[in-house]
Amino acid sequence: MDKDVKITPEQLTKAMEADYQKLVQLVSGAVNGSPDGAVISGVTVHGNVFERCGAVIFGGVQIHGGKENLVDGNLFIDCHAGISFSRWGEKRWLDSIERFHKQAGEPLYSTRYPELARPDNGGLAGLRVDADINFISRNLFARCGSVFLRDGGVELMALNAVTGRLFEPQIASDEKSIRSDPQLKEMLFEPIPIEEIGPYTHPWRAQEARQMSASSWANTALALAILLPVGPHQ
Numbered sequence: 001m002d003k004d005v006k007i008t009p010e011q012l013t014k015a016m017e018a019d020y021q022k023l024v025q026l027v028s029g030a031v032n033g034s035p036d037g038a039v040i041s042g043v044t045v046h047g048n049v050f051e052r053c054g055a056v057i058f059g060g061v062q063i064h065g066g067k068e069n070l071v072d073g074n075l076f077i078d079c080h081a082g083i084s085f086s087r088w089g090e091k092r093w094l095d096s097i098e099r100f101h102k103q104a105g106e107p108l109y110s111t112r113y114p115e116l117a118r119p120d121n122g123g124l125a126g127l128r129v130d131a132d133i134n135f136i137s138r139n140l141f142a143r144c145g146s147v148f149l150r151d152g153g154v155e156l157m158a159l160n161a162v163t164g165r166l167f168e169p170q171i172a173s174d175e176k177s178i179r180s181d182p183q184l185k186e187m188l189f190e191p192i193p194i195e196e197i198g199p200y201t202h203p204w205r206a207q208e209a210r211q212m213s214a215s216s217w218a219n220t221a222l223a224l225a226i227l228l229p230v231g232p233h234q
Contacts, residue, residue, distance in 0.1 A: 039088070039096050041066040046073050047192045049169050054080035059149055062086070065093070069134040073190050075142070075172050082141045084149035085132070093131035100127070136160060138187050142167035159187045169194055 043066070050060030059081035063069055065088040076082040088096070103109050136157040141147045147162055148155075161183050171177045171184075173194040178184045 039065045039093075041068050043069045045069070045071045047190065048074045049077070049172070049192060049194065049197070050074065050079055050082075051077045051169070052079065054084065056080070057084065057149065059084035059144075059146070063134055065096070065132075067093070067131055067133050071134070071136050071139060073138045073192070075140050075167075075169060075192060076144050077142045077167060077169065079141075079144045081146040081149045082139065082144050083136065083147070083151070085134075085151050085155070087132040087150065087152055087154070090131045094128060097127060138189055140167070140172070140184065140187065140189065161187050 045061055053060035053076075054062075060076050060079040061071055061074075061083045062085075063071075063083065064086040071083060100109075104113070132152070132154055134155050136155050138159045139161075141160070141162045143164055143166075144162075147160075163183060169192075171181060172189065172192045175191045178189050178191060
């Protein structure tokens with residue numbers, strides 16, 4: 001029982017797009033390409049490739065207690081399971097969001113999260129209902145052990161497809177290939193920009209860091225010292 005779970009407003013909305021998750025071999029435990037933290041809701045997971053993700057009780061995407069998440073237009077290849085769910089049920093969901101009822105109308109929250117206080121958008125009334133219901137659409141599951149785990153038949157799904165054939169991720173990145181693939185074409189699948197996915201150049205990446213000169217390191221250390229002053233020891 002996750003009695004220590006804390007819910008923050010930031011958990012109510014975020015997006016994850018165009019990422020390529022690959023399983024790193026672990027001795028034990030479950031690996032998730034996209035572990036959706038406790039009660040996170042309103043998340044969009046779109047245009048990702050999940051390859052060999054998930055283990056034991058988890059899929060490439062794990063939704064833990066949240067609702068109104070959208071998992072759309074993703075490619076799952078050789079995953080233990082595509083998407084797994086930990087459904088909380090209405091009572092636990094209502095208990096978890098109780099403290100937001102008064103906060104939603106306060107300026108700090110109504111400015112940052114106006115949808116929680118807008119009656120025309122469902123507001124808190126909309127937040128209270130339909131626990132555990134998420135939206136799953138236009139995903140292709142290729143050679144996955146299971147498509148869903150513990151979905152309970154409550155999720156809203158459309159245009160998903162399952163295949164047992166070998167599937168090269170690059171097919172999903174080319175619009176012409178998608179239109180010539182009957183399964184993807186029927187799903188209204190959108191191209192995933194695989195060539196744009198992956199590490200990007202940054203001074204703190206290991207390869208770039210090794211190439212930095214001594215003076216560059218000194219300048220970086222000085223900047224950090226200014227930004228993050230260390231106080232006297234207690």
